[in-house]
Ligand SMILES: NC(=O)C1=CN([C@@H]2O[C@H](COP(=O)(O)OP(=O)(O)OC[C@H]3O[C@@H](n4cnc5c(N)ncnc54)[C@H](OP(=O)(O)O)[C@@H]3O)[C@@H](O)[C@H]2O)[C@@H](O)CC1
Ligand SMILES: Nc1ncnc2c1ncn2[C@@H]1O[C@H](COP(=O)(O)OP(=O)(O)O)[C@@H](O)[C@H]1O
C-alpha cells in the first residue's frame with residue numbers, strides 16, 4: 001500500500017489534474033469508483049440478502065448510485081436511497097439517470113442484520129456536522145446490525161482530521177480512492193473505518209508531484225536510508241555515545257529503561273548520568289550501561305566533551321523544577337556548541353509549563369551551524385502544558401497541532417498516543433499506525449525516548465530518528481502483544497531490526 005496521505009483539498013486537486021490529463025472525465029472516475037465499491041461488496045458480503053445504498057447529495061452519493069447499478073447487474077437485490085435534488089447536469093444526475101430503478105427518499109431506509117449497507121452519504125465534501133435525516137440514518141444503520149461498507153470515508157468522519165462531525169457511520173470496510181486521507185489514520189475516524197481498501201480509479205501517480213504531498217504514513221520507506229549501520233572499522237565511540245539523565249534514588253527506573261533502549265538501538269556506548277544520591281541504586285541495576293555522577297551542569301558539560309557524548313536525553317523520572325530547567329539549558333548549550341542530539345521528554349517538558357517560551361528560546365539561540373537535532377516527545381497532557389492553545393480541544397487535526405508545535409519550538413515533535421504524529425519544523429509529518437495498544441503501559445514512553453536518543457547518537461537526523469524510533473517501538477509492541485511490560489521492549493529490538501528488511505518490502509510501490 002502507498003504511504004502518501006492526501007487531505008480532501010489535495011484529493012480534489014488530484015481529481016482535477018487527472019480529469020485535465022485524461023483519459024477519464026469526472027463521470028469516468030465516478031464509474032471506476034462505484035465499480036470498485038460494488039466489487040468490495042460482492043467480494044466480502046456475497047451472502048447479503050439485500051444491499052441498501054444510502055446516497056448523499058454530492059459525488060459521494062454519485063459513487064453510491066453507480067455501485068447500486070453494478071450490484072444490481074451482478075444479481076443482488078438492491079435499494080438505493082437518495083438525498084433530494086442533485087445538481088442538474090452534474091455527474092450525480094448522470095449516475096441517477098443511468099440507474100434503472102426508482103430511487104427512494106432517505107427516510108424510507110430500513111435494513112436487517114442479514115443485509116448490507118453502502119454508506120455513500122458524504123466523503124471528502126463533508127462540510128458541517130451531520131444532523132436531521134443524516135444523523136437519523138447513522139442510528140438506523142447501527143440499530144439494524146447490518147454490516148456497513150463506507151464509500152471513501154464513513155459519513156460524518158472528517159477526511160482532514162478524523163474527527164466525528166455530529167455523528168458518524170461505523171463501517172466494517174471502507175473503500176477509498178487513489179490514496180488514503182489523514183482521517184483514515186487518525187482517531188476517532190480510524191476506529192470507524194474498519195478495514196480500509198484503496199481502489200485505483202485511474203488517477204495517475206504523476207499528479208502527486210504536482211500536489212506536493214507533505215504527509216505520509218510512518219513506514220520504513222520514510223527513514224530506512226538514514227538508519228545507521230556500523231562501520232566495519234568502527235569502535236564503540238564511533239557508533240555514538242548516548243547520555244541519559246537519571247532521577248533521584250526513588251525514580252531511577254525510567255532512565256534505565258531509556259538507557260537500555262538507546263543501547264539496543266545500536267549506540268556504541270550509553271552512560272547513565274545520575275545524581276550522587278542515586279548512584280548506588282543505579283549501580284546495582286546496570287551492567288552494559290555505564291554510570292557517571294551528574295550533580296553539577298558544568299561537570300556534565302566537561303564529561304560530555306571528554307567522553308565524546310553525541311546525544312543526551314533528559315526528562316524520564318527526572319523531577320520537575322529549577323534543577324531540571326538548569327540541566328536542559330546546559331544540554332541545549334552542548335547541542336549548540338558540540339552538535340549533540342537532544343531529546344526532551346516527560347519532566348523536562350513539564351518543567352517549562354507556564355514559560356514554554358523560555359525553553360524555545362534556549363533551544364533556538366543562534367550560534368553554531370552544526371547544532372544537533374532536538375526532539376520533544378510529549379503525550380497529550382505534556383503537549384497541552386507546553387503548547388497552550390494547541391491542545392486536543394482546539395479543533396485542529398492532530399497533524400496540524402504537531403506541525404504548529406514543531407514550528408513554534410524549532411524542534412521535531414512526537415505527539416504520542418494511539419495515532420502518534422511526528423512533525424518537523426519544516427512541515428514534514430508522518431502518522432504512525434504501526435503500534436499496539438499494549439504499548440499503553442508505564443515506562444513505554446521512556447523506552448521510546450531511549451530509542452530516539454540512541455539513533456540521534458549514531459548521527460541520524462531528528463525527524464528520521466523520531467519516526468524510525470516510533471515505528472521500531474510500535475513493531476516491538478506488536479510482536480510482544482498481550483502481557484508486555486516496558487522492560488520487554490528494549491530486549492525485543494534486535495528481532496525488530498532483523499525483521500526490518502521484510503517490513504520494508506511490504507511498503508514498496510502502491511497502485512499506479
Ligand atoms: N471529484 C471527483 O472527480 C471524484 C470524486 N469522488 C467521490 O466524490 C466525493 C466527494 O464529492 P463532493 O465533493 O461532491 O462531496 P460529498 O462528500 O459528496 O459531499 C458534498 C455534498 O454534501 C453536502 N454536505 C456536506 N456536508 C453536509 C452535511 N453535514 N449535511 C448535509 N449536507 C452536507 C454539500 O452541500 P453544500 O455544502 O454544498 O451545501 C454537498 O452537496 C468523494 O468522497 C468520492 O466519493 C469519486 O467519484 C472519484 C471522482
Ligand atoms: N493505544 C495505544 N496504541 C498504541 N500506542 C500507544 C497507545 N497508548 C500509548 N501508546 C504509546 O505508548 C507510549 C506511552 O508513552 P507515555 O505516555 O510517555 O507513557 P510513560 O510515561 O508511562 O512511558 C507512547 O509511545 C505512546 O505512543
Ligand SMILES: [K+]
Pocket residue numbers: 060119120121122123150151152153154155
Ligand atoms: K461515505
